[in-house]
Amino acid sequence: xxxxxxxxxxxxxxxxxxSLITRAVSWFLGLGDYIFAPIQKRxxxxxxxxxxxxxxxxxxxxxxxxxxxxxxxYGFTSGESILPENRTFVGTENLEKLLQCDNYLDPNxxxxxxxxxxxxxxxLYVVSEVTLxxxxxxxxxxALNSNVAGRAFFRSVFFYPVLLSPVVVALIWKWLLQQDGLxxxxxxxxxxxxxxxxxxxxxxxxxxxxxxxWAQMGFYTLILLAGLQSIPADLYEAxxxxxxxxxxxxxxxxxxxxxxxxxxVLVLSLIxxxxxxxxxxxxxxGGPGTxxxxxxxxxxxxxxxxxxxxxxxxxxxxxxxxxxxxxxxxLRLGRRxxxx
Amino acid sequence: xxxxxxxxxLTVFVLSLxxxxxxxxxxxxxxxxxxxxxxxxxxxxxxxxxxxxxNPGITVVVDTIPYADLDTTLQPQVExxxxxxxxxxxxxxxxxxxxxxxxxxxxxxxxxxANWPSAIIDWMQKDAEDTGLYGFMTNATVTGPFIxxxxxxxxxxxxxxxxKAEVSWEEWVAAATQVAEAVSSPDNTVYxxxxxxxxxxxxxxxxxxxxxxxxxxxxxxxxxxxxxxVVYTVDSPGFRETAQMIVDWHxxxxxxxxxxxxxxxxxxxxxxIFVNGQLVLFMSGSWQVGAFATNIGDAFDWEAxxxxxxxxxxxxxxxxxxxxxxxxxxxxxxxxxxxxxxxSDEILTEFASRTLxxxxxxxLSEHGVDFQTDLPAAKNSLDTFAAEIPHISAEAWVxxxxxxxxALNTGIRERLTQVITGELTLDEAIIRIQExxxxxxxxx
Numbered sequence: 001x002x003x004x005x006x007x008x009x010x011x012x013x014x015x016x017x018x019s020l021i022t023r024a025v026s027w028f029l030g031l032g033d034y035i036f037a038p039i040q041k042r043x044x045x046x047x048x049x050x051x052x053x054x055x056x057x058x059x060x061x062x063x064x065x066x067x068x069x070x071x072x073x074y075g076f077t078s079g080e081s082i083l084p085e086n087r088t089f090v091g092t093e094n095l096e097k098l099l100q101c102d103n104y105l106d107p108n109x110x111x112x113x114x115x116x117x118x119x120x121x122x123x124l125y126v127v128s129e130v131t132l133x134x135x136x137x138x139x140x141x142x143a144l145n146s147n148v149a150g151r152a153f154f155r156s157v158f159f160y161p162v163l164l165s166p167v168v169v170a171l172i173w174k175w176l177l178q179q180d181g182l183x184x185x186x187x188x189x190x191x192x193x194x195x196x197x198x199x200x201x202x203x204x205x206x207x208x209x210x211x212x213x214w215a216q217m218g219f220y221t222l223i224l225l226a227g228l229q230s231i232p233a234d235l236y237e238a239x240x241x242x243x244x245x246x247x248x249x250x251x252x253x254x255x256x257x258x259x260x261x262x263x264x265v266l267v268l269s270l271i272x273x274x275x276x277x278x279x280x281x282x283x284x285x286g287g288p289g290t291x292x293x294x295x296x297x298x299x300x301x302x303x304x305x306x307x308x309x310x311x312x313x314x315x316x317x318x319x320x321x322x323x324x325x326x327x328x329x330x331l332r333l334g335r336r337x338x339x340x
Numbered sequence: 341x342x343x344x345x346x347x348x349x350l351t352v353f354v355l356s357l358x359x360x361x362x363x364x365x366x367x368x369x370x371x372x373x374x375x376x377x378x379x380x381x382x383x384x385x386x387x388x389x390x391x392x393x394x395n396p397g398i399t400v401v402v403d404t405i406p407y408a409d410l411d412t413t414l415q416p417q418v419e420x421x422x423x424x425x426x427x428x429x430x431x432x433x434x435x436x437x438x439x440x441x442x443x444x445x446x447x448x449x450x451x452x453x454a455n456w457p458s459a460i461i462d463w464m465q466k467d468a469e470d471t472g473l474y475g476f477m478t479n480a481t482v483t484g485p486f487i488x489x490x491x492x493x494x495x496x497x498x499x500x501x502x503x504k505a506e507v508s509w510e511e512w513v514a515a516a517t518q519v520a521e522a523v524s525s526p527d528n529t530v531y532x533x534x535x536x537x538x539x540x541x542x543x544x545x546x547x548x549x550x551x552x553x554x555x556x557x558x559x560x561x562x563x564x565x566x567x568x569x570v571v572y573t574v575d576s577p578g579f580r581e582t583a584q585m586i587v588d589w590h591x592x593x594x595x596x597x598x599x600x601x602x603x604x605x606x607x608x609x610x611x612x613i614f615v616n617g618q619l620v621l622f623m624s625g626s627w628q629v630g631a632f633a634t635n636i637g638d639a640f641d642w643e644a645x646x647x648x649x650x651x652x653x654x655x656x657x658x659x660x661x662x663x664x665x666x667x668x669x670x671x672x673x674x675x676x677x678x679x680x681x682x683x684s685d686e687i688l689t690e691f692a693s694r695t696l697x698x699x700x701x702x703x704l705s706e707h708g709v710d711f712q713t714d715l716p717a718a719k720n721s722l723d724t725f726a727a728e729i730p731h732i733s734a735e736a737w738v739x740x741x742x743x744x745x746x747a748l749n750t751g752i753r754e755r756l757t758q759v760i761t762g763e764l765t766l767d768e769a770i771i772r773i774q775e776x777x778x779x780x781x782x783x784x
Contacts, residue, residue, distance in 0.1 A: 080784050082419040108768060117763075179598055188527075199597045201761060285604020288597075289761030293605070301605050304412040305750060306776070308783070 074313035082309060094314035115315055117290045118298035125209060125294060126273040132213045133220060133269050134262070140217065141224035142254075155225070159218035169215045170282030174198070177207055177283075198284055201291030208280045208292050215279060216272070220265045227261025228254070260334075267330040271323060295319050368674050369399045372663070373414055373427035375407040378630030380478070380695040387691065391681050398674060408606045418666055425669040426679070428478055428661050432463050433743040439464065440665040441472035445676035449473055452683070455702050463741045464662065467568075475664035476683040479697030482728045483544045483625040483657040484647050485512070486632070486721070490640035491530065491620050495522035499645075506649040509545060509585060516620040517594050528618065532594035534610030535586060535623035537603050539749030542582060542756070543657050543739050545623070549585075550578030550651035553748065554738045562738045569781040570742040574751075574774045578652055583756055583766055590760045600757050607753075614642075625659070626725035630696040633718040644721035647728060655733040656725075658740050660700065698726060747780030748773070 040048050070084065075094055077087035102109035107116035144155055161169060176182045177197040184194040197203045231254065239249045255262075277296040280286070286293035286301070293301075295315065303312035374381060381404055388400045403424065405413055411431060417423040418438040429435060443449045452473055453461060464474045492499050497519045500507040516532035524530045535541050543553075553572045555563040562570045589595040596619070599610045614622040615635045622628075626644070636642055647656045663682065665675045681687060685703045692699050692709045696718055699709075711722055739745050751773035758764040764772070 078783055082416055108764070113772070179596075179602070196597065199602045281604075284602075285606055287604035287757070287761075288601040289758045289763045291761070297605070304415075305605060306747070307415070307780070 071313045071316055074309055075317045076310070076314075078308075078310045080307050080309075087310070090310065094310045095317070097311065098314055098318065112311070114290060114293065114298055114302075115295075118293050118295040121205070121290070121292060122274060122276070122294045124205065125212075125276055126270060129209045129212045129273045129276075130266065130269045132209065133217060133273075134266060136213060137217050137220035137224055137265065138262070140221045141228055142250075144221065144225055145228040155222075158221050161215045162218040164215070166215060166278035167282050169211065170279040173207070173211045173214075173279075174283055199288055201288055204284050204288055204292050208276075208283060211279055211283060212273070212276065216269070220269060223265055223268075224258065224261055227258050231257045263330075263334060267326070267334075271326055271330075274319070274323060274326070367397055367399065368671050369401060370426070370669075370671060370674060370678060371401045371403060371424040373410075373417075373424040374402050374404050375410050375428060375661075376404060377407070377627040378695060379634060380630070380691070380697065383691055383694045387682065387687055391678065395677075398678070400678065418668070421668045423666045423668055425671065425675050426475075426663055426665050428663050430659060430661050431746060432475075432662050432664065433741060434746065435664060435666075436464075436466050436743070438666050438668070439472070439474035440667040440669060440672055440675065441474060442665055442672070442676040442679060443471065443473045445673050446473065447680060452476075452680070455683070457700055457702065459737065459741075460700050464664070475662045476679065476688075477700050478661050478663050478691070479627065479695070480700045480729075481626045481659040481661075481697075482725045482732065483541055483623070483659065484644055484725060484728055485621055485623045486614065486628065486642055486644050487516075487621050488614065488617060488619065488640055488642055490642075491519050491523050491617070493641075495519040497522065501645050505646070506654060507646075508650055509549070509582075509648040512621060512645075512648050513585075513589070513594070517592075519620045520594060530617075531596045531610075531613065531619050533589055533621045533623070534595050534599050534613060534619055536610070536625075537600045537606075537608040537753060537757070539752035540657055540659070540739075541623060541625070542586065542752050543736065543749075544647060544655055545585075545650075546579045546582040547652050547655050547733055547736055547739075548578075548647060548650040549581045551576045551582065552578065552652075552735070554735050554742075556734070560734065562735075562742070565781055567781065567784060569744040569784060570738055571781075572744070572748055572774075572777050574748070574777065575770045578650070580766065580770075581650075583752075583759065583769070586756060587759050587766070600760055603757075605754065625656070626698065626722070629718050629721050629725070632721075633696055633713050633715050636717075638715060638717070642717050642721075644724040646724060647731065653733055654731050655736050656728050656731070657736050658729070658732050696722060698722060744777065744781045744784055747777045751776040 036048070036051070039051055043051065073084060074087070076089060076091055077084075078090045078093065079087040081087055097111050098115050100111040101116060104110070104116065107113040107120060110116045140158055144151055144158070148154070174181070178184075179194060179196070179199065181197070183197065188194060195203065197207055235253050235257075236249060239253055244252070275296055276294050277300070280292050280294060281297060281300075284292045286297050296319070299312045299315045299319070302308050302315065372384075374384065381402065385402060388402065392398055392400060407430075410429065411434065414423065414427055414429065415434070418427075418435055423438065427435075446452055456476065460477060461473070465472055487499065489499060492515075495518065497515055500511050500515050513533050520530045520532040535545075543551075546553075553574065553576070554570050555573070557563055565571055586595075586600070590597060590600065596610055596613050598613075599608050602608075609624060610619055610622055611624065611628060611631065613619045615632070617640055629644070632642055647654045663679065665672075665679055669675050682691075683701075685701075688699060688701055689704055689707075689709055691697070692704060693712050696711050696713060698704075711719060713719060739748070755764060755769035755773050759766050759769045
């Protein structure tokens, strides 16, 4: 139907392109009736919700739940085969081997010294990376929240590394840091000597942290920026009228109101840091020696290089336990932060 | 009514799409997992294209992966029954339970068997009673060093092997260090020596220096445990001497640290450094000849030299890659036919000739291979490696073929790196390697 100068003109339905598309979509969706109508008749409309989530549950079950259960079983078995039926049940032998240590601060006194080197390296990485990440992300978010020129451009710039694959990130940095890399070429051209950025334990640990921060900072900056923008502007106006300086405003308004967001950033980055693997695998592959061997890489190496799937699975159970504790802590602290 | 008609039409269309693969069932696709050291991937593709042209129903897909990822990719695949039809492997013993016995499908199994030395057939078979035929060697390898002769000439240092037949590691490294010091400049660091980051590569020098990993009974057979695994003892003066020698290279800064220290947990090689002319002596193996012929050519004079000698002789490590068929294949006849084609005298000779890879194949040994290179360096190097084969010790063959040798290989590679970086002492490293070897033997 259409109206022109008060006259009603009858129009054949379905002649405009939009109308054709609408009808095609409607017809296509109508095909679903042939599938879902009989199911709904059988299970009733209340239970249809389960039907709709079933595909997702199946994917979760097959690709997440089942491998988790399989991993749990592998943790209590030994043998070289990857097939469960060919493996020997050994009880808690793998866990005992991992946890047997005369002095937990000295990996050389542990039965499975590489696991404890991984634990120690991961601890150092988590503390350093998360601290730097939160500081840099907060600083950047504060800068981007102000009326700086080219704000939109800089937001994109800081977010850009997040879009890159960790492998690409690591390859770019490797190109910069390797012995004949760009950074060393620059140092040599300035009359200096090549630095062993990826050949010295200390340097390597430093660079994997920096690369981790560089790659992820944009994501957390964005979260903090959203938190900053949710703080009501009138609070800042009030503090300005009261004569508060920038630091006082930050300490008394920004920081307290940003705490829930900061908390999210802290927990997310903490969990992600414990799971660090990809960029380190490409950048240093755990070296030099075991200086950047983290828990996940220890698990990978134990399973696929040393073919000890049982020990690797047991180590991943311990890692899962740590992550579970972190998640529980997040939930509890999150409730407390929300309550305050 | 119209909607119902459309629905029926759509259903017919979908069913017709599903029918296409059914009609195409006659076509057989075979998959080969492959890795490259040089140009062999190109040569293989060419040979396969010719095979496909003669056999229109067959398509052969080659999945090329880096050597460093070969076993981590292949093992889960074959164990779960999702492996390729064939794969080029170096750790032949690792996949023994999963190989396809091609004997029943072969046109002439006895002739095939006669083409290979019994040691090669034994290596592929499960035990002494097994008569299965599972694959063939694409190439034979021997480990050994290469030198950059041009650097020796530039430095005015005599090449030790020009002056006497048996040269020790100590003498080679002293000469190479002298060369490196003479030709290095602030803009261009030249290293004296580098050895591949691999336990396998360390075995040769260690055995030459008198290491005794395996014990032998009065019949000359390696002593095995209840599981049939060779009993290894890591600690011996020869192994200590070799391990300390490699650690000292790093302490003295005469070797590129990227190879052992910078590689993390995987195999690494100083090949690129040698190709760039920044390495005097490079301990690797015969599989590098093809790559050097392509990448170095005659840019400088390079050549393989005989394995350095010590208290235990002058042995290199045997080895090579084998193309193995896997039992999970849906097309055993087609796989066998392809394997027979690739291992036929004509094709294998062409493969060896074009890739500059020698082979253990009896026919090739008898009629020889005209390696397709005008480079004297490549020809001479291949001759040098061929001359090394008789010097390979019995223990070297045991190390190469025993199922649990992988733990000794990986253990030496990883733990020796930890000694180099100062995380472990050599004593601690030897204890750790021994534990890992024992655990692997008990688990297999």
